[in-house]
Amino acid sequence: MSETGKRGRTKEFDAWAKGNDSSTLNALNERVIACTRCPRLRAYCQQIGETRRRAYMDWEYWARPVPSFGDPAARVMILGLAPGAHGSNRTGRPFTGDGSGAFLYPVLHQVGFATQPTAYSREDDLKLNDLWITAAVRCAPPDNKPLPKEVANCSSYLDEELRLLTHLRVAVCLGKIAFDAYTAHLLRTGKIETRRGLTFSHGAEFPIPVGKHLIAT
Ligand code: SF4
Numbered sequence: 001m002s003e004t005g006k007r008g009r010t011k012e013f014d015a016w017a018k019g020n021d022s023s024t025l026n027a028l029n030e031r032v033i034a035c036t037r038c039p040r041l042r043a044y045c046q047q048i049g050e051t052r053r054r055a056y057m058d059w060e061y062w063a064r065p066v067p068s069f070g071d072p073a074a075r076v077m078i079l080g081l082a083p084g085a086h087g088s089n090r091t092g093r094p095f096t097g098d099g100s101g102a103f104l105y106p107v108l109h110q111v112g113f114a115t116q117p118t119a120y121s122r123e124d125d126l127k128l129n130d131l132w133i134t135a136a137v138r139c140a141p142p143d144n145k146p147l148p149k150e151v152a153n154c155s156s157y158l159d160e161e162l163r164l165l166t167h168l169r170v171a172v173c174l175g176k177i178a179f180d181a182y183t184a185h186l187l188r189t190g191k192i193e194t195r196r197g198l199t200f201s202h203g204a205e206f207p208i209p210v211g212k213h214l215i216a217t
Contacts, residue, residue, distance in 0.1 A: 025164050028157065029067035032138055037153040041139035041146070048085045048140065062092030065139050068161060069094050070132035075169045076113070079158075079178045082137040082146055089140040093122050094133040132165055134158070136181035151181055158185050170213045176200045179216045 036042055049063030066083040080100075083089045087098025095101035096119040105126070108114035113131040118124065137146040137154045162168065162185060173179040179200040186192045186208065198206055198214070206214040 025068070025072050025161065028160055028164065032065045032067050032157055035065050035138070035157075038139060038150045041137070041141055041150055044142050045083075045085075045089050045140050048089055052090075053086045056086060056090055059090055061090045063089060064092070066092060066094060066135070067138070068132060068134035070128040071130055072132070072165070073167050074128070074130050074132040074165060075167050076130060076172065077132045077134065077162075077165065077168055077170070078172045078174065079182055080133070080135045080174045081144065081177050082135050083140040084144075085140045091121050093119070094135060095119060096121065096124075096126075132161075132168070134161060136178045146177070151177065155181065155184065155188070158182075159189060162189075168212065170215065172215045172217060173200075174217060179214075182214065 045063045045065075049061030052059065052061060066088045080094060083094070084098045084100060087100060088094055088096060091097035095104050101119045105114050105119045106117040108128070108131065109117040113129055115127045115129070116125070119126050136151055136158065138157065139150075139154075141147075141150065158181060171182055173182050179198075183192070183195045183198045187195055191212075192198075192209065200216050202217055204216045206216075208214055
């Protein structure tokens with residue numbers, strides 16, 4: 001009989017997931033990193049990377065689109081708004097190196113989704129189990145406010161990613177822009193016929209007909 005690993009999955013399943021989905025998701029991430037569809041956002045991220053914040057003057061900022069991060073066989077996804085200018089835009093990994101990560105990762109570690117409670121750089125050995133973290137917009141926007149056309153520009157990456165995350169069951173959307181991006185994806189890809197009734201409010205939960213669950217926060 002197969003040996004059962006963390007969260008009920010077998011080691012064989014984990015090996016399969018690593019050998020298959022991750023390589024395609026990695027290829028998608030590589031394309032995201034090289035993306036230049038939004039000139040305003042690309043210029044802003046680079047400018048932040050050049051001026052830097054006083055506390056991070058010895059950092060070489062990532063200053064590129066931030067790739068998604070996590071377990072390719074994840075059943076749970078966190079969908080955020082966009083990278084923080086001096087967090088993910090500096091470190092190159094979601095919720096890493098700023099206050100949002102300092103809040104989020106201890107909680108994820110406590111419930112078994114993260115291997116450690118801290119996240120400060122791409123080389124800190126943090127790994128996720130059963131969780132994938134991504135964003136509606138993958139470049140840091142000025143004032144945390146992407147333009148609608150920038151959300152639209154990034155939407156094909158979300159569609160592609162969600163097609164590859166075949167084990168996903170729960171989507172946790174952080175904020176209204178992420179919530180709207182996810183419900184727009186569901187509509188665009190024919191998983192729902194209307195967004196009627198899917199109204200954002202903090203703590204709201206919605207069953208989705210394709211066997212998924214949507215949580216807004
Ligand atoms: S926000 Fe998305 S679509 Fe726009 S440049 Fe960044 S990665 Fe590309």
